[in-house]
Amino acid sequence: MTGWRQAAAVYLDGRVIAVGFLGFSSGLPLLLTFSTLSVWLAELGVTKTAIGLFALVGLPYSIKFAWAPLIDRLPLPVLTSMFGRRRGWALATQALLIVAIVGLGQTDPTVNPVATAAWAVLVAFASASQDVVIDAYRVEILSERQQGAGAAMIVAGYRIGMLAAGAGALFLAEAMDWSLVYVAMAGLVGVGVVTVLLMPEPHAVEAPKGDGLVHWLRHAVLEPFLDFLRRQNWPLLLAFIVLYKFGDSLAGVMANPFYIEIGFSKAEIASVSKIFGLLATLAGGFLGGLLVARVGIWHSLLWAGVLQMGSNLMFAVQAVVGDDLGLLTVTIAIENLSGGMGTAAFVAYLSGLCNVAYTATQYALLSSFMSLARTTLSAGGGKLADETDWVLFFVLTTLAALPGLVMLFWLRPKESPR
DSSP: OHHHHHHHGGGGSHHHHHHHHHHHHHHTTGGGGTHHHHHHHHHTTOOHHHHHHGGGGGHHHHSGGGTHHHHHHOOOTTHHHHHOHHHHHHHHHHHHHHHHHHHHHTOOTTTOHHHHHHHHHHHHHHHHHHHHHHHHHHHHHSOGGGHHHHHHHHHHHHHHHHHIIIIIHHHHHTTSOHHHHHHHHHHHTHHHHHHHHHSOOOOOOOOOOOOSHHHHHIIIIIHHHHHHHTSTTHHHHHHHHHHTTHHHHHHHTTHHHHHHHHTOOHHHIIIIIIIIHHHHHHHHHHHHHHHHHHHOHHHHHHHHHHHHHHHHHHHHHHHHHOSOHHHHHHHHHHHHHHHHHHHHHHHHHHHHHSOGGGHHHHHHHHHHHHHHHHTTGGGGHHHHHHHSOHHHHHHHHHHTTHHHHHHHHHHTTTOSOO
C-alpha cells in the first residue's frame, strides 16, 4: 500500500499540477470554432450548408506538424531571451490566441462571413500552435515517472477547458451579447499565461552550430524525422502507435448508432454515455497516470490494453441483453475507465519516444499517427456493422485490438521508450 501512496504523490508535484492548467488553456479554444460557433451562427440564421463548411476552419489541428519545426528551433525576438525557447513561444501563441478570439467575437457573420471564417482560422492556427508548445513543454518538464500523471492532467484540464468554452459559453450567451462572450473566453486564456509565467523553462538542448538556410532546414526540419528513422524497428514502432487503440476506436465510431438501434433514448445516452462517461474517462486517466508511476509505462500499456479489449466484449454482452440501463452503466464505466487508462499510458509512451532536441516536431508527428486509427482506419466501422450483427461486430473489434498487444510484446525487450 505504501508503494501505491508514493505513486499517488506524483499528482502533488507542482509541475504535474501546472500541466493540468496548461491543458485547460489547450482545450478552451477548440469549441469556440466548432460547436459554440455553430450555435452562434444558427441563432443568426446562417444556413446549415454554411455552418457545415465552417468545420474546415479546424484544418490547422490536423497539419500542425508542418510548422512544428519552427516552434522547435526558431528563436523569437525578445521573448526567447526573456523567457526561454518553450515559454517564449507559449506566450506568443497565447497572445495571438487572445487577439484572435476577441477578433472572432467582433465579427458579424451575416454581413461578412469571410471575415468570421478568417478569424476562426486564426483562432484554430493559434490554438494548434499552442498545443505544439504545450505538448513539448509537458514532455520536457516532467520525468519519465511523471509522464503518465502528466497525460492524465493534460486530458483532465483539456476536458474542463472544453466544458468552459461549450456549456460555459452558452450559459453566458443567455445573459450577454456573443461579442462579450468571446471576450470572456479570451480572458480565460489568461489561466495558461499565468501558468507559463510561474513555471520554469525546461532544460534546453543546444542547437548545432552553423549558418545558412540549408543548415537550419536540415537540423530543424529534416533531422527530427531522420532521428526517429535511425531507431531500430521504427516501422514496428509506427505500426504499434497506429494499432494500439484501433479496436477501441473501431468500436467507438459506431457506439451511438448502437445505442439508438437497441432502444436507448437520447436522454439516456446523454446521461450515461456522455456525462457519466466523461467522469469515468477522467477517473481512468488519473488511474492510468498512477499506474505508470507505480509499475512503469510498458506494464501500464499491457494492463490498459487488455482492459480496453475486454471492454469491447461488454458491448457484445449489451447487444445480447438489449436496452438495460443498469448494464449500460456498467458497460460505459468499464469502457471509459479502461479507455482513459489506455490514453494516459499511451500519451506517456509517445512522450518517452521523443528526443528532447526535437520534442515539438516529433510529438506532433507521433500524435498524428496516433489519430490515424481514430479517423482513417476506423472509417470502415460502419460498413462492418452493416454486414454483421452487433454481437459479431463487437467481437471483431475485440480481435482488432490483438495486433497492437502482440506488437507491445515484441517491443518490450529493447524498444521501450527511453
